Amino acid sequence: MARYEPSQSEALWQKAWADAEVFRARRDESKRKYYVLEMFPYPSGRIHMGHVRNYTMGDVVARTKIAQGYSVLHPMGWDAFGMPAENAAMERGGHPKTWTYGNIADMKAQMRPLGLSIDWTREFATCDPEYYGQQQAMFIDMMAAGLVYRKNAVVNWDPVDMTVLANEQVIDGRGWRSGAMVERRELTQWFFKISDYSEELLTALDGLKDWPEKVRIMQANWIGQSRGLQFAFETKGAPQGFERLEVYTTRPDTLMGASFAAISPDHPLARALEAGNPAVAAFVAECRRIGTSEEALEKAEKRGLDTGITVRHPLDQAWELPVYIANFILMDYGTGAIFGCPAHDARDFEFATKYGLSIHSVFVPEGEIDAPLTEAFVPPKSETVHYVRRFAGESVQSGENGVETAIAYCEGHGIGKGVTNYRLRDWGISRQRYWGCPIPVVHCATCGVVPEAKANLPVRLPDDVSFDQPGNPLDRHPTWRDCACPKCGAPARRETDTMDTFVDSSWYYARFTAPHAATPTVAEDVGYWMNVDQYIGGIEHAILHLLYSRFFARAMHKTGHLPAKAIEPFNALFTQGMVTHEIYLTRDAAGRPVYHLPEDVEGGQLKASGEAVEVIPSAKMSKSKKNVVDPVNIIERFGADTARWFILSDSPPERDVEWTAAGAEAAFKFLNRVWLIAERVAEMPVSDAGPGDMDLMRAVHRAIADVTFAIENFAFNKAIAKIYELANTLSRSAASAAAMKVALRAMAQLMSPMVPHLAEEIWHAMGGAGLVVTAPWPEADPALLVEDEVTLPIQINGKRRAEITVPKDMPASEVEKLVLADETVARALAGQPPKKLIVVPGRIVNVVH
C-alpha cells in the first residue's frame, strides 16, 4: 500500500462499481427489494453541503441494504420547473430550458465524485416532456375521476408589472420588483379536490409508524378536523338575499357569551355592501392589501368595521348583535362568518376591547365566581369548568361535554346542526407562469372546457418565448394558444396556466420505478418497487410536499396508476437537520457588514489583509451570508470519503450539523490513521494465533452488533463513534496477523456505507474477495457478545456511592446480600435496616434509608 491519496483511488473505485453495474436496480422477484429515496434537488447549479448530507445518509442506507442482500432502488432526478429559471431568464437573458439543463449537467458533475450508489440510468428531470406529458395524462384521468375543478381564488396582483406574485415575492405588502402596493385579485383557477380525502389523510396518519411523531402531529393539525355547530343568524337591515347569515363555531357552548358577529372581507355579504357603501368599500380595500398569506393576516392588527346590520341571537329573539367585517376572518374556513365570544377567545377579546363590545364569561374555573376578565379565559377543552351562562348540559362539565350538549340542544331546537369541518383547503394548482407543466385543457366556444386528447400529449411548452416583460409568456405567445377543440374540431384556445411545481414532486417517486415508460407507471414495476422504504429529506417539507404526495398517491390509485398498497407511498420518513457554519464579517466605512467566505478566513483574520473578522454563531449556510463551504473544494482537498465521514460523524442526523474546518481535518486524519493501521497489518509477519485474538474478536463482534444497530436506527454519529472505538482497540491489539486481517476486513465492511472508497481499498489490501460493496454484511456471533460479569453502581438515597461487580445472572436476593455487606453501604446504614432496597437487575442498586 502507498500513501492515502483519495484523489487517486476514489475515481478508480467508482469506475469499478460502474463497470460491475452494482447500483443498477433490477426487478428480481427472488430477492427482497428496498427502495431508498432522498428528496430530489432543485437544479440551482451548485450542490451544497445540505445535499451532501442528505445523499450521504441515503447512500449509507442503500449500501447497507445492498450488503444485506436486498435488490435496491436508489434513484436521482431533478425538480426542474419553477420560478428561479424564469427569474434567471429575466435577469440575465437566455432561456429557462437552457439554464435548467445546464445547471443539471453542472450539478451532476459535482455530485458524481461523491461516489453515491445511484442508478443513474433512471435519472429524469420534471421538465422533460417525457415526464410532464405523463403528468398531463394523469391530470386528464383525474378530471374524469372528478378530482379536478375550477373556481375563483385570490392571487397577489402587482398592478405595475401586471403580473401575479408568489407570496415570497410580496415584501411588506409590495411587489419585490416594482415596489407597488400589491392587490388581491380573483382569477378562475384549477384545483385538486384534496378535501375529498381530508378524513382519510388524517386517520391514515396513525398507520405511519415509521414517520417522525412531529411530522404526523403537524399534518394532523394542518388538516385540522374540528367538530362544531353550523347555524344561521336572522339578520336585520341586511341587503336582499342576506336574510340569513350562516356561521360555524367550534364553541357553541359559548353562545350565551356572544357579543358580535363578524364576516370575512371576502364574504358575499361584504361584497354586496361594498357596492353601495363607500366606507365599507374603503375598509374592504384596505383589508385586501394585507396579502393572501395566513401569516400576514394573523400578524396584521385586528381591525373591524361595524356594518350597521344586526343579527338576532338564536336563543333569544330580543338579543341583537352587531355585524362587523373583520380582517382576521378567513373566507376559506367554515362559512367565512363567525360569532365572537370575547371571554373565551383571545382574538375576540382583543377585538371586543378595541371596539367597546361587551365581555361576558360563559364559564369560570371550578370553585371561582364570575368576575370581570383582563384576558380571555381559554382552558383546554378537556378541563372541567363551571358554566355560569349555560343553556345545555350540566353546570359543571368539561368543555368537550359542553360543546356536545350544546350541539344536541341546538339540533333539538331547530337551531343549526352539528358538523365536522376541516381546515384543509383544496389544492390550487394554477400558476400564471411559463416554466411549469402546461395544464392540458382546451377552451372551446361551443364545448366549453375540454381536456386535451391523450393522443396529443404532451402539450409542450413553446421554445420561442421572451422574458423581456413581466407576465406569462404563454399568454402573449402569438400562436401557441391556438388549437383545435379535441371534441368538435373547431378552432379553440389552450389553457395558459401551468401547474404548481408541487404537482411534479408529488409522484416522481412512482415514476422512478419505470422512468421512461410510455404510461405514467407500469403495473409490474410499481408492484415490485413501491413503496419507498426509506424517504429522507428536510423538515421544511413536513406538511405541504408530503401531504400533497399522500393525496396524489391516492388519486393515482383511484385512476389506476398505483396499486392500493401504495396509497401511503413512504413507509418510513427521516427528516434531517441543516448544515450550518459560523459567519465571518468585517464592517465597511458606514458600519455595514461585509461578509467573507470561510475559505478566505484563517485564525480569525482575513487571509488577504490580516484584518480581524467578527464571528457570528452558526446559522444555515446561505449565499447572502457567505457562510458556505463548497463541497467541490472539500472533495478536491480531502476526497469524498472525508466529506462523507465528517458530515455524518459530528451530529445526530435529525439535528443541525455545524461544518468546521477542524472537524473536516480530524475526519481526514482518522481515515489516514485507519489507512496506516491497514498498512502495518499488511506488512505483519504471519504468525500463529496470538493471546489477544479472542479479545479482538469480541471487540469486532461487539462493533458489528453496535454499528449495525446504529445504522438501522439512523444514528450514524453513534455508528461512527463505535468505529472509532474499534480503531482504538485495533491499534492497541497484540493479536496475530491473521486475526488482525479478519478484524480489518470487518471494519472495512462496517465503514463501507460511510466511506466506500477507503473501505474498498482496505478490503482489497486485506485479501477480501471481490468488492466490499457487494460482500455480505457481517453478522455478530451472539456467543462473542455475552458478558459474564456486570458492574452495578450502588446508590444511597439516589446518589452513586459505590459499585459492585457480580455475575451477570446473579439473582436479586443474592445481590441484595452483597450490597448490604458492602463497606460503604454498611457505614451509611449505621446498623439500621434500609427503608427500601431497589435492585434493578443488570442496571443499578438503590439503598434508601
Place this chain on the structure above:
RNA sequence: GCGGGCGUGGCGGAAUGGUAGACGCAUGGGACUUAAAAUCCCUCGGGCGCAAGCCCAUGCCGGUUCGAGUCCGGCCGCCCGCACCA
C-alpha cells in the same frame, strides 16, 4: 399571531426513567526530532480537600418518582412551517 420542534463541558455530542459527559475536536503536559510538521502516550465540567472523599452542574422555575438530561406544568431563547419559494 397560530402549529411543530430543539436547548447537556471551551466546542460537536453520548446516556431502554438507573454511574451525566461514550466518541470526537480544542486545550495543557510528555515521547520522538537538531528543530518543526506528522505520529504516539497522558490530562481534560466547576468548586472544596494532603487524601479518602464531599458539594455544585443538563436554558430558567416548580412538580411526579427510591431515582429525572429523560416524564408533567409554567416561562425564556433559537429553529421550521403557515397553502404561489423549492
